[in-house]
Amino acid sequence: MNFDYNEEQQLLADSVRRYLQKDYDFEARKKILATPQGWSERVWANFAEMGLTGLPLSPDYGGFGGGAVDLMSVVEAFGEALVVEPYLPSMLAAAAIAKGGTQEQKQAILPAVAQGRMRLAFATGERGVIGAPLAQRIVLARDGRLTLHDKFNVAAYRTVDDLAAGDVAFQGKGEPLGAAGGVLEEVLDLGAALSCAEAVGALKFACDTTLEYLKTRKQFGVPIGAFQALQHRMVDMFISYEQARSMACLACSKVDQAGSAQDRARSVSAAKIRIADAARHVSQEAVQLHGGMGMTEELKVSHTFRRLTALARRFGDVDEHLERFASL
Amino acid sequence: MDLNYSPEELAFRDEVRSWLAANLPQELKDKAHYSKEELMRWHRILAAKGWVAPAWPKDWGGTGWSAVQRYIYEEELGYAGTPPIIPFGINMCAPVLIAFGTDAQKKRFLPRIYNGEDFWCQGYSEPGSGSDLASLKTKAVKEGAHYVVNGQKIWTTLAHYADWIFCLVRTDPTVEKRQEGISFLLIDMKSLGITLRPLMLMDGAHHVNEVFFDDVKVPADNLVHKENQGWTVAKYLLGYERMNTGRIGESKRELRKLKERFPEKMKDVRWRDRLSRVEVELMALEITNLRFLDRMRRTGQPPGADVSMLKIKGTEIQQALTELAMQAADPNARETQALERRYLDMRKTTIYAGSNEIQRNIIAKMTLGL
Numbered sequence: 057m058n059f060d061y062n063e064e065q066q067l068l069a070d071s072v073r074r075y076l077q078k079d080y081d082f083e084a085r086k087k088i089l090a091t092p093q094g095w096s097e098r099v100w101a102n103f104a105e106m107g108l109t110g111l112p113l114s115p116d117y118g119g120f121g122g123g124a125v126d127l128m129s130v131v132e133a134f135g136e137a138l139v140v141e142p143y144l145p146s147m148l149a150a151a152a153i154a155k156g157g158t159q160e161q162k163q164a165i166l167p168a169v170a171q172g173r174m175r176l177a178f179a180t181g182e183r184g185v186i187g188a189p190l191a192q193r194i195v196l197a198r199d200g201r202l203t204l205h206d207k208f209n210v211a212a213y214r215t216v217d218d219l220a221a222g223d224v225a226f227q228g229k230g231e232p233l234g235a236a237g238g239v240l241e242e243v244l245d246l247g248a249a250l251s252c253a254e255a256v257g258a259l260k261f262a263c264d265t266t267l268e269y270l271k272t273r274k275q276f277g278v279p280i281g282a283f284q285a286l287q288h289r290m291v292d293m294f295i296s297y298e299q300a301r302s303m304a305c306l307a308c309s310k311v312d313q314a315g316s317a318q319d320r321a322r323s324v325s326a327a328k329i330r331i332a333d334a335a336r337h338v339s340q341e342a343v344q345l346h347g348g349m350g351m352t353e354e355l356k357v358s359h360t361f362r363r364l365t366a367l368a369r370r371f372g373d374v375d376e377h378l379e380r381f382a383s384l
Numbered sequence: 385m386d387l388n389y390s391p392e393e394l395a396f397r398d399e400v401r402s403w404l405a406a407n408l409p410q411e412l413k414d415k416a417h418y419s420k421e422e423l424m425r426w427h428r429i430l431a432a433k434g435w436v437a438p439a440w441p442k443d444w445g446g447t448g449w450s451a452v453q454r455y456i457y458e459e460e461l462g463y464a465g466t467p468p469i470i471p472f473g474i475n476m477c478a479p480v481l482i483a484f485g486t487d488a489q490k491k492r493f494l495p496r497i498y499n500g501e502d503f504w505c506q507g508y509s510e511p512g513s514g515s516d517l518a519s520l521k522t523k524a525v526k527e528g529a530h531y532v533v534n535g536q537k538i539w540t541t542l543a544h545y546a547d548w549i550f551c552l553v554r555t556d557p558t559v560e561k562r563q564e565g566i567s568f569l570l571i572d573m574k575s576l577g578i579t580l581r582p583l584m585l586m587d588g589a590h591h592v593n594e595v596f597f598d599d600v601k602v603p604a605d606n607l608v609h610k611e612n613q614g615w616t617v618a619k620y621l622l623g624y625e626r627m628n629t630g631r632i633g634e635s636k637r638e639l640r641k642l643k644e645r646f647p648e649k650m651k652d653v654r655w656r657d658r659l660s661r662v663e664v665e666l667m668a669l670e671i672t673n674l675r676f677l678d679r680m681r682r683t684g685q686p687p688g689a690d691v692s693m694l695k696i697k698g699t700e701i702q703q704a705l706t707e708l709a710m711q712a713a714d715p716n717a718r719e720t721q722a723l724e725r726r727y728l729d730m731r732k733t734t735i736y737a738g739s740n741e742i743q744r745n746i747i748a749k750m751t752l753g754l
Contacts, residue, residue, distance in 0.1 A: 057393070057452065058386045059678045065385075125385045267752055287748035288741070294752065295693045302671035303664075309387045326664045333661075378657045381664070382650070 059305060061129050069129035071106060076137040082356045088140060094220050095141045095190060103143065104172025112147055113154060117166035124246055124311035128253040128304065135257025138356070138363050140218050142177070142187030144250055149176035149195040152202055152243045156234015161204060165193060178247070179224060186215065188222035196230060197240050203230035217363040238317060245324045248371035249307035252324075252331045255367040256304045259297045259334060262342040262360050266290065269346055286345060293338045300334035303327035322384040325377040332368040332377075339364040387671065389456070397456050403433070404464040414465030414637075416726060417589060420503065420545040426467040427500040437474050437498055441482060444490070445498045452677050455627055462633025470542065473497040473504035477550050479624050480568065480617055484609040493548075493570070507537040507551035507571070507595060508618075515742050517552070518563045518615065522597060524553040526604065526611075531555075531569060533577075533600040539736075543580055543593040546573050556612050568614035570606040577601075587728040622738070626691050627677065629737070630698030632670050638705045639663055646712040655712060662704045669697045689750030692743040699733035699740065706730045 061069060080099070088096045103109050108130055113119025120126075131144060150169045153161055153176075168174035177191035181198060188194060189212040194205045210222035234240070270281030270290060280286055307327035314320035339361040343350035350357055368374070389397065412418075412426055430436035438454050440446035449457065461469075469475070478497050481490050496502040513520040522535025533553060543549065549571050556565030571578075577600040582590045609617050642659065649655050676691050706727040713720040734740045748754040 057389055057674060057678060059675045060682070061385060267754075270754060281754040284745070284748075287752075287754050288744045290752060290754065291744040291747045294690075294747065295696065298672055298690075298693060299665070299668040299697070302668045302675060305385060305675075306387060306667070306671055309385055323667075326667050329661065329664045330668050378660050381660050382656050 061125070065126055065129045068107075068111075068126070069133060072108070072130050072133045073136075075102065075106065076133055076139070080137050080139065082359075085138060085140065089218055093189070094214055094218065099139075099141050100175070101172055103141070104170075108143065109146070109172045110170030112151055113166050113170050117154075117162060118170035119166070124249050124308040127250055128308040131250050131254040132257040132260075132304075135254035135259075135363070135367075136261045138217075138258065138261075138359055140220070142175075142190070142219055144247065144254065145178045145185075145187035146176045146191070147250075148178040148243055148247045149191075149193070151246060152178065152195045152197070152233060152239065153204065155242065156202055156239040157204070161231065161233070178243075182226065183223045184215075184221055185210075185224045186219050186221045188212070188224050189220045194224060194226075195233065196226065197244070200240060202233035202240055202243075204233050205230040215366060217366040218359070219366075241317065241321065242311075244371065245307075245320055246311050248324050248328050248377075249304070249311045251367050251371050252300075252304040252307050252327045255331045255335050255364060256297075256301050258360050258363050258367065259300055259338050262338050262357060262364065263290075263293050263297050265355075265357050265360075266293065266342045266345050273347075280345075289341055289345065293341050296334040296337050300331045300338075303330040318384050322381060325372075325381040325384070328372060328377040329374055329381060332374045335364040335368040387674070389452075393452060393456060396453055397460060400457050400460045401464070404460060404466065407433070408464055408466055412467050415467070416722060418467045420542075423467050423470060423545075424500045424503070427469065430469070431499050436469065436500075437478065439475070440478060440494075440498075444478075444482065444494050451627060451680055452674075455673070455677055458628045459633035459636075462631060462635075463637050464633075465637055470503070472506045472541075472546075472550075473502065475624070476506060476621055477504050477548075477570075480550070480608060480621055483620055484568075484617055488605070489570075489608065502547045503542070503545050505540050505543045505546035505549045505573075507540060507549045509539045510536060511538050515739055517618070518566070520552055520554060520566065522551065522553050523557065524555050524567060524569060524602070526555070529604050531602045531604060531607070533569070533571065533597045533602055535597050537595040537597075538583070538592075540593045540595045541591055543573070543595050544582065544590065549573055549595065550608075552614050552618060555614075559612075563615040565612055566614040566618075567611050568608040568617040569602055570608060571597075571600065571602050575600045575602065585729070585732070587725040589725070589729065623686065626687055626694070627673070627680075629691075629695040630669050630673050631702055632666065632673060632698065635666050635698070635701050635705060638702070638709075639666065642705060642709050642712070645709075649712045655708070659708055662701055662708065665697065665704075666701050669694065669701065672697075689746050692738075692746045695737065696734075696740045696743050702733050703727075703730050 107120055110119035111122040111126055114121050150166060153165055165174060169176060174192050175190050177185050177187035177194045179185040179194050179196045188210045194208060196203045196205055205226050207227040209225045212222040215221050267290060270286060271279050273280050304327060307324045310320045310323040342357050343361050346357055349355055352358060407429060412422055427436060437445050438447040438449050438457060442448050474497060478494055481493055508517060510520050510522060524531040524533045551569045551571055552566050553569050554565055555567040559565040577598040579596045581594040583592045583594060584590060673694055676687060680687060710723045710727045713723050
């Protein structure tokens with residue numbers, strides 16, 4: 057039993073955090089969002105330089121053979137910084153190709169992804185595909201099958217949490233991926249588990265910044281954190297966050313080393329349920345305790361609210377996961 | 385990151401589990417209420433095995449287990465549905481004596497606690513002193529070789545079974561800082577001047593009492609630590625062994641029983657989803673608890689104030705499970721009564737042992753710095 061990241065994971069997480077603190081603070085993020093495309097090629101190139109774009113890929117393709125827990129250490133930091141570059145969809149599509157692609161497909165795509173020269177998106181339908189506007193290839197999961205597409209048109213827009221997304225018109229049937237059963241579920245569970253990890257980072261920021269606000273904002277001559285009504289709500293946010301973190305650890309660990317697909321699916325659904333509840337609870341309370349300022353675009357907490365609101369429902373909402381949890 | 389127990393820890397769990405399967409008498413298993421005889425029978429079975437006080441120092445009968453092993457052990461007891469180990473002697477009075485008692489006090493009391501010869505209860509709360517414990521008024525006045533005790537305790541769990549009571553009493557009413565005038569006193573329940581009045585709780589059962597002290601003479605030898613230093617002792621006890629306040633093994637057992645007893649309710653999506661949410665909360669609590677244990681092992685530090693969340697979440701889960709059980713059953717049926725009484729009884733859990741509001745105060749102050 058060990059709840060730490062190992063040394064490599066910790067080094068990676070630290071270097072990602074340092075990079076984000078230096079080059080991706082709230083002001084830098086604002087500037088990226090003010091560009092027409094709403095994401096930064098330079099940032100993506102930096103991800104590649106740090107080895108992030110090859111993290112889950114095999115060394116055969118220039119990657120590092122990382123698992124869900126390795127990715128967790130990265131996306132948790134992304135969640136804290138509210139990174140808008142759609143890294144996760146690209147990694148999921150790469151994982152799908154790695155698990156289900158032919159040798160040829162892998163050789164054509166994965167090294168380019170690892171080097172940051174190619175970006176992918178992962179679609180479960182034609183609408184609302186995150187990362188589509190910047191993807192050269194899209195993996196489509198539909199009717200229980202995976203197909204790989206390189207010809208498509210995208211009508212771009214931004215999600216509520218400022219991710220580049222699009223409605224996609226696929227041209228042609230695409231190339232089939234992964235006849236082997238279970239690949240699709242595996243990839244979706246990886247995505248769900250990592251969305252939990254990303255949420256944990258955002259939850260941490262929401263708790264930290266709210267606590268700081270309670271200590272500094274004065275009314276009636278005292279910091280508002282002196283009021284017990286607010287203290288107890290802050291404590292409940294903190295507990296929600298800790299419980300959510302526990303479940304993200306469980307989900308990512310099980311994706312890496314579950315005894316069975318059922319064991320993995322059950323843990324991932326449980327994590328999604330708890331984290332969706334935490335996302336809603338903590339984000340709502342964070343804004344409420346910030347008062348009017350929490351409603352403004354000027355504070356990062358309102359952007360964190362938007363990210364958590366979206367994450368709670370991605371890769372299946374609470375109702376879907378309650379259904380699956382009970383069926384397993 | 386590896387959320388699994390080590391092979392050694394798994395082997396330990398199997399050892400505990402199989403020993404329990406072989407040694408927990410069927411008639412003691414999973415009862416709503418236990419008589420004193422039943423409690424002490426189980427206590428003596430564990431004492432004979434050498435497992436009744438794992439956390440004590442080895443010299444006094446402790447097992448030398450790691451914090452993780454103790455957690456596994458306690459979870460297995462809960463999951464097996466054993467009678468509870470009544471904490472007042474083993475987990476409260478004894479650790480205090482080990483830390484603060486004289487050699488004579490240790491030799492006199494510890495073996496009897498270990499072997500279940502003395503049944504202890506706890507005299508902390510008073511009618512005017514609940515969460516605000518330091519306001520307590522029961523007074524002890526030194527007269528020669530004795531203290532003379534007058535006052536009243538309340539919510540004294542199982543005082544009607546007890547041979548001894550450990551009390552916080554006021555020995556100096558004049559000090560400005562009221563925590564500084566309190567002492568920790570051991571009192572024989574057979575002393576002249578002690579009377580009990582049962583307080584029947586809403587489940588109709590007799591668990592708690594009022595204890596009245598009327599000119600009770602207590603030998604001065606029964607003072608633990610120094611006079612007026614009782615608050616130090618009480619604080620030590622609050623920080624002691626708080627790693628199993630989540631009652632995770634017991635809640636796992638209740639959850640399993642609920643699913644077995646009401647299979648048809650699992651088809652009722654509304655009820656089923658409420659149950660699932662509680663199950664998920666319990667899964668999260670188990671991992672949170674293990675994370676705290678892992679942190680203790682890594683840092684070598686005692687648990688922080690944030691472990692109060694184990695009590696908050698654990699008791700909320702216990703209550704939610706009793707509520708779900710009751711909701712699954714016919715409201716008017718005779719068989720439902722036991723479930724209803726359990727629901728009523730479990731409302732105490734968020735009130736006792738430091739109400740959940742006090743636990744939130746502790747986290748706010750100590751962990752969050754508010």
